[in-house]
Structure formats: structure tokens, C-alpha cells
Amino acid sequence: MNVGLGTTGLTKARTSGHLDGIAVYTKHLLEHLPATGTEVSHFGFIEKHLDENVISLGKFSPQAIISSITGAPFYSSRKIEKNVQLFHATDHLIPKLKNIAVVATIMDPIPLSHPEWVSGSYQGLKKVLFKKMGQWTDHIITISEYSAQEIQEHFSIPRSKISVIPLGVDEECFNRISEQKKNEVLSRYHLESEYFVYIGTLQPRKNVNRLLDAFLQLPDEIQFKHPLVIIGRNGWNSESLVERLNKLKGSKRVFWLDYVSFTDKYALLQASLAMVLPSLYEGFGLPILEAFASDIPVITSNITSLPEVADDAAILIDPYSTDDITQAMLNIATDKALHNKMSILGRQRVKSFSWQSTAEKTANIYSSIL
Secondary structure, eight states, X not given: OEEXXXXXXXXXXXXXXXXXXXXXXXXXXXHHGGGGTOEEEEEESSOGGGOTTEEEOOOHHHHHHHHHHHOOOOTTHHHHHTTOSEEEEOXXXXXXXXXXXXXXXXXXXXXXXXXXXXXXXXXXXXXXXXHHHHHTXXXXXXXXXXXXXXXXXXXXXXXXXXXXXXXXXXXXXXXXXXXXXXXXXXXXXTOOSSOEEEESOBSGGGOHHHHHHHHHTSOHHHHHHSOEEEEOOBOTTOHHHHHHHHHTGGGSSEEEEESOOHHHHHHHHHTSSEEEEOOSOOSSOHHHHHHHHTTOOEEEESSTTHHHHHTTSSEEEOTTOHHHHHHHHHHHHHOHHHHHHHHHHHHHHGGGOOHHHHHHHHHHHHHHHO
């Protein structure tokens, strides 16, 4: 079985040195699909010089616009069709092809369901193109039942054309970091262990401002004993949040680390007290699994896909209630029995997820279509 994977997002992420969720997903499919008997070719809507292993397909936007207007296949489609039996668009860049099937992974329909959380110009055109791209696929893979329901509604696609395949968790998360290594990492970031940690890009739907409000309501002794560490790059519409974080720098209570390497991230997770992820919308919520694998409790939202991923292994809060977030943080900081219980539940829950399982279920989709 010879399959083409769209690796535009991953290729660009490797060039910049910052792998987002889509890039991590694509990376793990590339690593694990061969074990399922799938031969994988790399395709990218990029210039050829970026990565010699990627077959260049030219610019995406002009082809998508022409295809949406005319109904014709992409003008780069022959490059794909002569090399593979099926194409899998992993990064929301979905080509229209004529002679082979197209599978697309759509993590969530946020540009359609919540346009207020999307940045950039030409939003009207992008929404139209996104919906058309979803509709010209042969099959859609998404990452949670919640996302599947949202995609069915906002793309007007039959549920039978949508499969749910959860994400996995990096095996490195399970490796226990030595105390010496953890101390080296903590020293580099001027931290002491047992802090609350948040991981994610700074943007409105991540709800970080409300997380800050909730943390700053905690008693002073809790704030100083268990500071709040924010790990994530500043994203769209985060100027006021960044300004707020910078003002809190000298407080010894709130630390913003921006982007950190994968190795440092795993050490920082294992040295923390608990993860707090009060997002207003997630298609999945991969940091939850990373926290579970790191043996730390999770406080997360009771809406969208997050309860589905966390199940009963996390403390669920109303992300719109500052007091609810504060109380959960206070409980996990002061109740050792609760902390131990949630750590054990998380450790059990994360066993249900692996990237090899994700790859195997994905390969089964390919087989059923072919």
C-alpha cells in the first residue's frame, strides 16, 4: 500500500524549529505507518529547496481557489497520482484530485464554528475554501467524537464519511527524568519544583487570562509555594496577555517560558505539581496525555472534547468560572490524597493512547478505501 502524506506543515515547522500539534501528528504518522505495511511518500505545497525528501507541489492557495471555482483537480495532481494510490492530507491543506482517493485529517472546524478565534485577512474566502476542501475529500479523519459532530454540522458532511482516531502520546513522556537533569532544567529557567503548569499557544480560546485571574485569587502562601508556569509562544491577539505576563515577571509567582524544547518540556512536566488547561475549545487536548504520562494531575475544562479525552482521570472545571478554577487549584495543592488519586487515574488513562495505535487505525482507513 503506497500512500502520499501531505507534510507541508511539518516541513515548515522543522525549518522554524517549532512543532505545533499538526506537525507532531504528521511526524508520528511518518514514524509509525511503515510498521503497518504502508509505504509513505512525502508531498508538500512548498518550494523544492526546503526539503529534498518532499515532492514539491507548488503553492497551495492558487490551486485551491481555481479548483473551488472550476471544479477541476489541482494542476499539481499528476505529481501525486503517478506516485501513490491514495493521498492523506494531514495538515488542513487538502488537494482536489481526480484519479485517486483523498483522506483528510481535520482536527477541528474552528474557522467555521468560531471565526472570532481565527486570525488573518480574507477570512470570508478562507472559510469558503475550508468548507469546500472538506466536502471534496473521500473520507475525513478527526481526533474526537466532539470534533466529528462539529465537522458533520459545519461542513454538512454525512457522519458515515467521518472516522474518529484519537491522538497518541510520545513514548518519551513515560521516561522518568533523573533528579539531576530536572534540577539542571529548573535552574536554567530559575524555577523550583511543585509549580502549576500550563502548556499551549497564547490565544483567546486558551483562556489564559482567566487562568491568571484564578491563580492570583489563591492565598499568597500557595502562590509562592506553587507558582504558575506558562509554557507557550505568543499567538494571535495575545498582546495584552503578553504585556500582563511581562509585568508579572518579577513577582516570583508567575513565569512565562515561551517555547521550550521537547526534552525540557518533559522535565518541566515531571517537576510540576499539576497541569491546568482551562481551554474554551479543543479538538483533543494533547497536553492532557503528556501530563498523565508525566505522573501529574490535570485540571481541565468540562466542555468540548476535553472530558472525552480526560474521562474521570482529571478534575473538570467550568472554564468560564474563575472561582471554579481557583478552587480546583487550591484542592490539588492542599489535599495530598486527592493529588495521589488523580496521578494514579491519569497514569491508568494514558495507557489507552499510543501513536502506534493511531497509525494502525489510520492504515485501516486507507485499506477500507482502497
